[in-house]
Amino acid sequence: MDENIFFRNATLEICSSLEIEKALWKCLWFMQEGIPVAQMSLHLYDAATGIAETIAHATLDDYRVISSKVLLIEQTRRQIEMQRTIRVRMVSDTADDPVTEPLCRYLGCLERSALIMDLVIEGKFLGVLSFQSFPDEQFNESHRQMVSLLNEPFAIAVSNSIRYRQLKHLKDMLEDDNQYFQKELQLNRGEVIGAEFGLKNTMEYVRQVSPTDSPVLLLGETGVGKELIATAIHNLSHRREGPFIAVNCGAIPESLMDSELFGHEKGAFTGAIAQKRGRFERANGGTLFLDEIGELNPDAQVKLLRVLQEKILERLGGTESIKLDIRVIAATHRDLDDMMAKDLFRQDLYFRLKVFPIVIPPLRYRLADIPSLVHHFIQKKSTQMKLHFMPRLAPDAMEHLMQYSWPGNIRELENTVERALILSHGAPLNFRELVFANAPEKRPSTPEIEMPKIIEDDFHSLDNVMVEHIKAALYKSGGKVEGKGAAADLLNINPRTLRHRMRKLGVPFGRSAQDLYIKKED
Numbered sequence: 399m400d401e402n403i404f405f406r407n408a409t410l411e412i413c414s415s416l417e418i419e420k421a422l423w424k425c426l427w428f429m430q431e432g433i434p435v436a437q438m439s440l441h442l443y444d445a446a447t448g449i450a451e452t453i454a455h456a457t458l459d460d461y462r463v464i465s466s467k468v469l470l471i472e473q474t475r476r477q478i479e480m481q482r483t484i485r486v487r488m489v490s491d492t493a494d495d496p497v498t499e500p501l502c503r504y505l506g507c508l509e510r511s512a513l514i515m516d517l518v519i520e521g522k523f524l525g526v527l528s529f530q531s532f533p534d535e536q537f538n539e540s541h542r543q544m545v546s547l548l549n550e551p552f553a554i555a556v557s558n559s560i561r562y563r564q565l566k567h568l569k570d571m572l573e574d575d576n577q578y579f580q581k582e583l584q585l586n587r588g589e590v591i592g593a594e595f596g597l598k599n600t601m602e603y604v605r606q607v608s609p610t611d612s613p614v615l616l617l618g619e620t621g622v623g624k625e626l627i628a629t630a631i632h633n634l635s636h637r638r639e640g641p642f643i644a645v646n647c648g649a650i651p652e653s654l655m656d657s658e659l660f661g662h663e664k665g666a667f668t669g670a671i672a673q674k675r676g677r678f679e680r681a682n683g684g685t686l687f688l689d690e691i692g693e694l695n696p697d698a699q700v701k702l703l704r705v706l707q708e709k710i711l712e713r714l715g716g717t718e719s720i721k722l723d724i725r726v727i728a729a730t731h732r733d734l735d736d737m738m739a740k741d742l743f744r745q746d747l748y749f750r751l752k753v754f755p756i757v758i759p760p761l762r763y764r765l766a767d768i769p770s771l772v773h774h775f776i777q778k779k780s781t782q783m784k785l786h787f788m789p790r791l792a793p794d795a796m797e798h799l800m801q802y803s804w805p806g807n808i809r810e811l812e813n814t815v816e817r818a819l820i821l822s823h824g825a826p827l828n829f830r831e832l833v834f835a836n837a838p839e840k841r842p843s844t845p846e847i848e849m850p851k852i853i854e855d856d857f858h859s860l861d862n863v864m865v866e867h868i869k870a871a872l873y874k875s876g877g878k879v880e881g882k883g884a885a886a887d888l889l890n891i892n893p894r895t896l897r898h899r900m901r902k903l904g905v906p907f908g909r910s911a912q913d914l915y916i917k918k919e920d
């Protein structure tokens with residue numbers, strides 16, 4: 399066969415598929431017209447470990463991917479190094495050669511003649527391509543020279559297909575990881591405690607809005623469960639199989655905001671060494687949760703508004719328009735109305751986000767949820783902490799927890815349970831010190847009472863104070879108990895109750911005592 403035709407066609411065949419086993423098979427069919435080749439196999443070699451791995455094998459009938467590893471003995475490794483000056487070596491019997499013997503034994507092609515082609519790319523030795531003859535035929539020098547012509551294109555094709563396999567493997571692993579983490583996230587974020595009690599109304603709204611694609615604005619103090627509710631909306635929507643991507647707008651530095659949200663092309667700015675998809679693009683087909691939306695700077699607000707209006711974005715430094723299919727849920731603990739009035743938040747963006755606002759009540763307004771939340775967190779945390787026992791509560795523990803105002807809401811309760819578990823060493827959980835040691839605040843519903851200025855050694859009993867106070871009222875009214883401006887009126891109590899109390903405390907009153915309460919002129 400003409401050398402040029404042989405070279406051209408064999409090269410076309412080896413490059414015809416990125417699946418190297420298939421490319422070998424096609425090559426084999428072409429080459430056996432000119433040389434007596436019955437099988438081809440590809441072996442990678444790792445000089446650091448001395449392991450040879452057979453990764454592909456083709457006969458005229460079949461081709462397959464395999465993974466068979468052999469640890470080569472020292473003598474064989476040395477031989478491989480020594481033979482590196484010859485690119486295609488002829489072996490008259492595969493059973494007698496230290497390199498081909500272990501490889502061909504596995505493939506069932508001992509006692510054949512073989513051509514062994516070293517594959518070197520950019521000075522790096524990748525491994526060998528082995529051509530085995532039919533059992534009753536032998537390769538000769540002219541066959542070796544023909545095959546030598548193919549060394550360079552074969553090395554390039556094999557190197558490309560190895561890279562392709564590595565990338566495919568990485569992609570499969572990433573997809574697998576992604577599925578795993580999505581499941582984990584859904585498991586961890588699944589259960590909304592109090593859905594039938596303190597959050598009943600909230601969950602009713604959630605159920606109503608979930609099937610739609612309308613934007614939702616979640617409002618509530620820090621730690622009330624805004625992200626949890628956002629996940630619940632996602633999980634109840636038709637987007638549940640798509641991604642749920644959360645962005646904490648307050649945690650992204652201003653200089654990185656554009657690239658984080660919208661992505662960038664390679665070279666878009668110093669340090670953009672590769673193309674990167676932004677959070678919007680990652681959320682395509684699913685839900686984008688914009689947490690702490692009130693922290694967005696004015697510049698980012700404009701860009702966000704544009705993307706929400708047009709449903710199209712361009713990566714930084716890019717020209718391609720990317721169509722978006724996302725549902726946006728935003729959340730904040732800040733008063734957006736007030737921010738708008740102070741020109742800190744754009745009105746147009748506010749109204750676009752606030753299509754369906756849901757207010758999540760703070761924990762202090764749903765104290766009845768505390769017992770089930772505490773049990774939920776005890777179970778969750780003791781599983782995470784791998785405790786071998788189920789912690790119990792001290793008899794008055796729940797009462798202590800219910801007396802506290804929980805300014806940090808559910809997150810604070812969750813952390814309190816975790817801290818108690820760490821400190822308890824198996825004893826019943828008693829939150830007394832934890833709650834009060836860390837909680838200088840009083841429940842906000844309790845009005846603030848100014849501490850009276852009491853001098854320690856001048857401390858009166860409550861009865862004494864009452865006596866003095868009633869007498870003061872009687873002095874003021876000239877001894878009159880009932881009527882406008884009289885003592886009962888001044889003290890704002892029923893005159894009958896006042897009389898009863900004065901009798902009990904021994905405060906003189908009535909006509910006989912009237913003089914006592916009239917100021918005498920000296």
Ligand SMILES: Nc1ncnc2c1ncn2[C@@H]1O[C@H](COP(=O)(O)OP(=O)(O)OP(=O)(O)O)[C@@H](O)[C@H]1O
Nearest residue numbers: 589590591592619620621622623624625626808809
């Ligand atoms: N109803 C609930 N049932 C069970 N766990 C809850 C509930 N609400 C909140 N949590 C848990 O409390 C923690 C805080 O909730 P989340 O992060 O959703 O609050 P947030 O309002 O988004 O907080 P922030 O304002 O700080 O962003 C999370 O671990 C969450 O799983």
